[in-house]
Amino acid sequence: MPSIRDVARLAGVSHQTVSRVLNDHPSIRPETKQRVLDAIGVLDYRPNLAARALVTSRSNVIGVMSATIGEFGPASSIATIEEAARAEGYSVTTVNLPATTPEAIGDAVRQLVREQIAGIVVLAPQVRVFHVLRGMAIDVPFVSLQTASGATGESLAADQVEGARLATNHLIELGHRDIVHLAGPQDWIEAESRMRGYLDALRDSDLPTIPPIRGDWTADFGHFAGLELARRGDFTAVFAANDLMAIGLMHGFRDAGLDVPGHVSVVGFDDIPVAPHVWPPLTTVHQDFPELGRRAVEMLLAGIRGEETPAFGPLESQLLARASSAAPWRS
Amino acid sequence: MPSIRDVARLAGVSHQTVSRVLNDHPSIRPETKQRVLDAIGVLDYRPNLAARALVTSRSNVIGVMSATIGEFGPASSIATIEEAARAEGYSVTTVNLPATTPEAIGDAVRQLVREQIAGIVVLAPQVRVFHVLRGMAIDVPFVSLQTASGATGESLAADQVEGARLATNHLIELGHRDIVHLAGPQDWIEAESRMRGYLDALRDSDLPTIPPIRGDWTADFGHFAGLELARRGDFTAVFAANDLMAIGLMHGFRDAGLDVPGHVSVVGFDDIPVAPHVWPPLTTVHQDFPELGRRAVEMLLAGIRGEETPAFGPLESQLLARASSAAPWRS
């Protein structure tokens, strides 16, 4: 493998001049620069990243920390993060958190820092993750996705509160008054935001609040919740915090002999690819995960380069009314 | 940050002795070793990975090349790959292929090689990917997931052919004679294997072959195919090459006024999390993606260390008969 000195020799300059060409140093004669570039081309020279990382003590690697890489949303964001980062000359290394205990989070961050990564994108939007991150006082720039605005560090999110409000208002406008919320796990920031949007919408319409059910994001739990809820019957609609639970929920209702949307309306959140194809097609709130990933990289790179971070407003959420929601059933 | 020399000084040995301790060199006195380990503990020393990569010209990083990180299967495998690799002291960097052109594949591989990764896991089971890989004659060990047995390089897969055969036989046993296959894209090895299993099953039962439909794995295409197929009516069952298409297919049939499984039976492949919760619950073939990821890492690390690669048989696929398949409808 050719080194920077081989290039220098071929171009008839010093290795330092080659280094300057590589790093876009301003004061270099165009003619010299061209000679160096030619030599680079001839030798098919590529800078050794390890050597560069050694001397600068940081690498062109971005760490992505995720708790739920298997889910559709995070996976979509990661794909774009990866693509956008690579376009800027950065590569991406992922850390999946098997558990969200403080120890696991701490280990993950330490491992990333040890690899001298340039920045971290956090896709594990749980409150405790931020506690740990703050406690570690890491000196690496980081961006977190899907967090409520106002969190520490640079944060970026689709407007979850607004999305949840849209979903709830949709049900209210259809005529529902007794709307249950199937929420996400307690610790999740997204779960809290969506619940807040739901509560806000109810309050704005002076509707009664029914205690939400805490789920775990899975379709299996949704199914279970559907069976349970069917026994209560003190509601005409459910807003589920994500599509997976919503789909499970409809399954549970069906098993209990309830028709959706005949007896009960259901609204989800995320707009996963199967949402339009299940029966009945799921009314849900669309989130632009890829765009979120793109912005995350832009923001993080600005932080890494010490530039001013671009100010993104929250990404607009969009309600997609499909067939799982309808006017309430009058007995 | 403490360096190896700081540790050496504190332990009263040379830096080389410390290096030997770190790399488990055999000839070192237990007492000396302990002194070094103590010093490491006191200083909280961690070896600098960049320096190590520089001198050994390879790093403890595994590259994962994927074309469809957004899909459930690959995403699940990646999560386990990442976990298993990290447990062995390796970290994982992912490359998402935006397109599967030879150029894009070549770029991705070059980029990985340039980062001096120790090995590659390929999750883009397309024929042309292997052409490119073979053409590049890379000297990095690699393992490919989800390929037919017999491919070059170390390959690892759930038994797709057998799974597809199970699915098709299930329909045959129910009494279906006219079974259509909604296949995956032409270039995909998985698509070919599943089609082969389907064709094998038909042949073994002396049933007529109907030309398969080529899909693109998406639910949207499945929906389209369902509408098209409904107009034909020369079949009583469909075996779809993945669950997403199967779900879209059922949607299309529903739109066309066909009942599943009343008029048409549908079987999918993969067992994604929503499969049991859609209506009707989808009969499908379960694949153990996490186990696949685990084995991939084990195999790759063996290759990296120059050990004998463990011989894994194909992972058993498992048919889950649910409600989308039933005996054919007799008019």
Next chain:
DNA sequence: TCGCCGGGTGTGAACGTGCACATCCGGCGC
């Protein structure tokens, strides 16, 4: 007793790059 062997340890160099500093040179103002 001598020499050889091998376990245990130390010494110096090398990996490929960027940084700090030195050097050279032409132009410009006085």
Next chain:
DNA sequence: GCGCCGGATGTGCACGTTCACACCCGGCGA
């Protein structure tokens, strides 16, 4: 004509690790 300035380039070192080799020393066979 002299000195200064700044653009353009070169020199040497440092980063933290591993590798090749040298060294020391105790044991054992001749």
